[in-house]
Amino acid sequence: MSVIEVQGLTPLEGEIKIQGSKNAVLPMMAAAILHKGTTVIENVPRIQDVFCMLGILDSIGCKCRLEGNRLKIDASVVTETEIPKEFVKSMRSSIIVSGPLLGRMKRAVTSFPGGCSIGERPIDLHLTALDALGARVEEDGEELLVTANELTGADIYFPFPSVGATENALMAAVLADGVTVIHGAAREPEIEELCLFLIGMGARIHGVGSSTLVIEGVLSLHDSIFTVTGDRIVAGTYLCAVMAAEGCVTLTGIRPSHMEAVLRCAEEMGAAIRRYDDLISVTMTGRPADYSVVTGPYPQFPTDLQSPMMAVMAAAEGTGRMEETVFEGRFGTVKELQKLGADIIIEDNRAEIRGLYPLTGAVVRARDLRGGAALVVAGLASRGVTQITDCSHIERGYEDICRDLKSLGAVIRGME
Known part of the structure; x- marks a missing residue:
């Protein structure tokens, strides 16, 4: 149309x-990467941004099936750690895949999102949060390589409550060693939904709905079903x-x-x-x-x-x-x-x-x-x-x- x-x-x-909520389901789809198994999400909206995220998940090895508004993601095998440029350019929020890729594979390759018609939307807060957890960020032209030998819990301070940066930090911290505290976290309902989704997978998160999130790292997650509001x-x-x-x-x-x-x-x-x-x-x-x-x-x-x-x-x-x-x-x-x-x-x-x-x-x-x-x-x-x-x-x-x-x-x- x-x-x-x-x-x-x-x-x-x-x-x-x-x-179903677009801004809630996209980070949930990204978070499914953290689990070496199956995640089911109900009430998924059939919109272009969801189809773009499905393309990203397929490209890294996940097996996805969207039937009606029910999405099944099998992330048992992840074979790639690079987010294809065409997806980054068409959907800026694809940057949120970096956190869960780093959490599971200790490596994520993406590129700078580029221009946006509603503003600059810098990603510096995302990179600062991942750096605090022990990641190394290398730039090569438009390409970003984020790696870590191990992610370790840390105190992360946001000067502005960025939704995307909060999501990336939260997802990267779920499998990190130790406790992560996110200060100045965004409080949008979609962040609360993501927390509840992760808790349903076995994550340990406290302070849900507040500006201070405490994440106790776990070794692994489990299969789950969640309905998006x-x-x-x-x-x-x-x-x-x-x-x-x-x-x-x-x-x-x-x-x-x-x-x-x-x-x-x-x-x-x-x-x-x-x-x-x-x-x-x-x-x-x-x-x-x-x-x-x-x-x-x-x-x-x-x-x-x-x-x-x-x-x-x-x-x-x-x-x-x-x-x-x-x-x-x-x-x-x-x-x-x-x-x-x-x-x-x-x-x-x-x-x-x-x-x-x-x-x-x-x-x-x-x-x-x-x-x-x-x-x-x-x-x-x-x-x-x-x-x-x-x-x-x-x-x-x-x-x-x-x-x-x-x-x-x-x-x-x-x-x-």
Whole structure:
């Protein structure tokens, strides 16, 4: 699917079961390398990033089988320690394979991820963490060779709660000799999920959900089965869709407690939200009110939902403000929103959004994963047809955004 067409101004009604979490399942797939046996993961989303990670696992010798949303990984034999460049270039998060490869094989070869449309995303924190555990890092052009005779528990200090670096350090420490303490660890729900996944394999991890993780190294892991929770970013995107289009929608298969910053924001803007154990209902009548949002590490407002929420603000009443503190390139979608008539002024890492409803359909381009989803949200609040090109970005994180929104009554279709 390379193009999505949206006919706006149709309220949404119905229920969606949210797909499994992309940001949780990718490190779990990488962590399966640590075990010389079989790992089964349930509720795996069928998205491009998952298929890319499957390619990496296959390339190093793992036997993977994805049937529906059930993934079986047999990592009994790992024959290679090099992550092919094509996978690194197409998915920056492939760097998280380095930690488990190093933990099991004491060697990992990868390359610098290269540019990213939403920011630089340096990997220095990853390398610093692996170095603290006893790894040696050698650079040869674009190639990185990480080796260790033995990994030894250590104190690791992060000046910023990097999700990827926390995951890499955590996975490398599981089979290290001794105790590792990660100070300043990221607290995102996906880190908690990874910890629970590893504990289910036999790892010893304390402080789950906190900024201090204590990992007692073990000699080996065992077979396990784990079910991934629903994707809070996908749920947040569909929440934004309801706010943009109006209507009443139930989102199931999620943990509302993991979305509290987003839900509070939506309520302040006028959405009526009811929380249950594993679902939320969202009702939006009339236009959203203006609001100010500042992104930040969990439990603050997630940067991954900055673009979709900005699309809502563009079709709200009054003047809203957005401050981006995580990725300097997240405002790249603003130029596309402006083609729809959005009144947005950017100054450094801040945006002032003067609400205008309805927006006007136009041809726009998805510049990145979440920015593409934001344009779909904006299209729902636009008069006429919005045509979004380069939609392969969206397929990296959403199983089928057209299917889901169409089931709620949206007039939307995907085309090649």
